[in-house]
Amino acid sequence: MRALIKDKPVRGATLTDLPLPEIGEEDLLVRVQAAAICGTDIHIYQWNDYASSRIRLPLLFGHEYAAEVVEVGKRVKNFRKGDRVAAETHVPCGHCFQCTTGLQHICRDMKILGVHLDGAFAEYSVLPAVCAWKLDPAISSEIGATLEPFGIGVHALSKTKPAGKKVIVFGCGPIGIYAQMAARFSGAEVVIGVDVSGERLAMARKMGTDIVLNPKEMTVQDEVDRITHGAGMDIVVELTGNRGVVNDAAKTLRRGGEMVLVGLYSGPVEIDLVNNVIYKEATVYGVTGRIMWETWWTAQSMLLTGRMDISPVITHRFDLANYDQAFVLAESAASGKILFTI
Ligand SMILES: [Zn+2]
Ligand SMILES: [Zn+2]
Structure with a gap:
């Protein structure tokens, strides 16, 4: 063969x-x-x-x-x-x-x-x-x-309750876009995608993401403050695996919000836990792969509705x-x- x-x-x-x-x-x-x-x-x-x-x-x-x-x-x-x-x-x-x-x-x-x-x-x-x-x-x-990478996006969002919430996803590669689609499908009020690649942001927009932000062109934190009137995002999903991004991502989280970490970093990461997690009483989830077979059932069911292509x-x-x-x-x-x- x-x-x-x-x-x-x-x-x-x-x-x-x-x-x-x-x-x-x-x-x-x-x-x-x-x-x-x-x-x-x-x-x-x-x-x-x-x-x-x-x-x-x-x-x-x-x-x-x-x-x-x-x-x-x-x-x-x-x-x-x-x-x-x-x-x-x-x-x-x-x-x-x-x-x-x-x-x-x-x-x-x-x-x-x-x-x-x-x-x-x-x-x-x-x-x-x-x-x-x-x-x-x-x-x-x-x-x-x-379905395997789609399942990672579905699994990431399944840790949270996105209905009626403001969701931001750092990273607009395929898994980031799947995560954004899963958030929209699950009833998020607004979904924001962040990436430095214009092509990827265009794909996110095409697939239904409400707002795309390019950190090369603006400060993501300022935009989030404007969009949420200073409150911050309910749900933050980190998919870039970029050590420099994780603090920026955490800063966009509102007090009492949920953060899902999926991207893989190339080494230990320094993060301001006091201000970004402890004082915020944030809930932080690590996500890897897909739950067998719960995530697969959910992912397939989402597609079979015909409301998600x-x-x-x-x-x-x-x-x-x-x-x-x-x-x-x-x-x-x-x-x-x-x-x-x-
Ligand atoms: Zn893979
Ligand atoms: Zn085992």
Whole structure:
């Protein structure tokens, strides 16, 4: 099968031929239909510290995907050949404290598809059945491939009660835009998106965000003060993972507000807890991945209402052969979700 692998500890990737993978008794063999590029894949492609400290080569990478089941492991009961599935990236151990208390998504022995286990930038992939989400017939495989990042946005907002609230999201990459859409869908009074990329802000506007702010052109705090008459935002979602942004984000939070931290920082972060959290009696949530399977049910239900169309967030499609072009575009931040159609 054709497969895009990472086999050298330098920038780039290699398109190669691999034998069809063998599956275990609790796995599915799936034929990949669409796979999206995620920030993690960019790290792997670039081979920066994040990638080199986590990954053993060679690796078949790519983890946001939808596929058709072509072979079912002996002990798998709830899937058949021909089922269309999306992949939950976090593979839980099934036995630890978290796994046995409904917190599989933060399993202490978690493996990640396309990071610790072979992924899906290929014609076929092995998907542990425990991580397979059966796609509703009304959901296309392209949308299926983006349910994983969409789910992070949905999960982030689900920590809060956005109805009638003022919500600000720092970061207008795909997950930021999904979070803004989830806030609007959930009845937020006003949704603000913040980013330094004009393209990304334009996408946020297109997808229904009420107000977009570019910190290169104004002081976000001043704008928020103007919009909220000095009160601050009810809900702040931080998705940039930029250490410089987190304090600015926290300053926009109103007293008694809720802050959701999702973006991943490259190291320890200095934050003024006294003024931004303690005196404000703020509630701060950390969010990672998606709750299995609660977030997936919520995400799918939102889409099935027909009142939320996330398909325009997919802006580019590539064949695997053009992977270099796809990754250079993904690095530029001048795109929404980029898919390999396989
Ligand atoms: Zn991802
Ligand atoms: Zn576990």
